[in-house]
Amino acid sequence: MRTLGISLSGLIALSLALVAPPAHAQQDEGGFGLDLSGSDSAQSETPDTQDAASEEEEVQPGGIGLDLSGETSSPELLPRLVLLGLDTPERAGAAVASRWLRMLYGAARSNGQWVLSAPLKEVRQRLGGGYKAALRCSEPSCLAEPADQLEADLVVTARLALEDAGWTLRLWTYDRDRNKVEVDAVTGRNPRDAKFQKAGAELLAERLKALARPRAVLKVNVNVPQAVVRLGERTLGVGGVEARVSPGEQNLIVEADEFTPYAKTITLPPGEKTTVEVYLESAGPAPDSPSEVVAEATRKSEGPSAPSILRRPALYTAVVGLLTVGAGVVVGMQAKEIADRAPDADGNGIADITRRERIDGQSKANLSTALMVGGAAAVGGSVAWLVLVPTHSEPPKAAPSVASGGASGGTTGLHLVLGGSF
């Protein structure tokens, strides 16, 4: 078995030795393939005969292909870098633009500190008509939007132009976290000069190393699905969210209608995931109700209780009926009192009340009868409504109350129902 292992190692080494030279050649033609050289000096020896305007689109970021730099840990937490391109106002600069771009992409390619996220062609497609404005932008105000569109944490735009001090490469690096643009420049006598190009690439690499910070991942769990989660001035999403954010102290705000907002300053360590549990409390009158769902459930559980029966018209018609019966009884008692005095107590052959009293008494008796009959009908109908309607809509309710009275069956149920009715 050991013999077999040695043979395999030798075979792999031989394969790498055979693969390396053609890979170098491919890189010179466009940046594809393996780059095992570790140096870009060979490029300076290649004569530049390309037209910048036509070749610029073919330039691809150096991140494409196998990166053997050695640092490949947690790429999702690395800052995303986008190189917008190189602006070349002069024709002489445009002629060497592709060479410069290769150098810049070589300096900006993905490594253990950042990820070069989009090739130039994709950048152009995603920015559309705003690409040229973004390429010539040197202010945070006009670089913030492209950074958002490209989901980039660092955006670099470059310009190679003939200035007073000679040929100058200017680099504008937009730091999305700080909303700030860092400006770097290097000058040279000839844009074809390999040292000038290398200096520009090193300048970019140094700037990126200084600005690149690992991202933090913030996960927010919130009990209200419609809650809006914001970190600083950035809206992360609605409900539970997980997002790559800039590390450091940030102000987390979670808010939703009818709930008390949550605000807290949190520290997000770079390269780490932070989870925040947010529990929004209802802003309604019940301070203990934890959420709208619970409050709704509470309201539902209170539905069939006393306030509900107070809203039933039958209750009030029953009360009115009882009052009517009571009035009938009072009037009837007055009529009865008159009738009790009517008989000839002294035996003189004449009733002891006047005829007028007799007429009034008869009227009161009739009124009493009408009041009592009407009131009794109203009470009876109302009670029937109160009793029969719940029986149809909530039949299970009777069963538990009967069962709670004991196991004596129908007799116990009769007592419970009658006691409740009267």
Place this chain on the structure above:
Amino acid sequence: MRALYLRSPLLLCAVLFGVASGCAIDFPDELPYSCETDEDCGGTGHICTTLPDTRRYCCLPEPELCNQIDDDCDAVVDNLPTGPCATSAE
């Protein structure tokens, strides 16, 4: 169980009907009613008539007949000018 619910309002109605029945009032229609003035007789043509023994009662005047009743409510029974009662009165 539903039958019990149906019984309860019927039972309540029965109780109320019984209460109402207990309130039945009977006035003595066979006796005349006392009075002090005509107003005590409640109108409708009744007048307060004073009998010779000072008793007063409400009377509805009608033509006097020979029937041993003071039909015309003048406190005199069968005071007719002619006929058997007139004869007997004389």
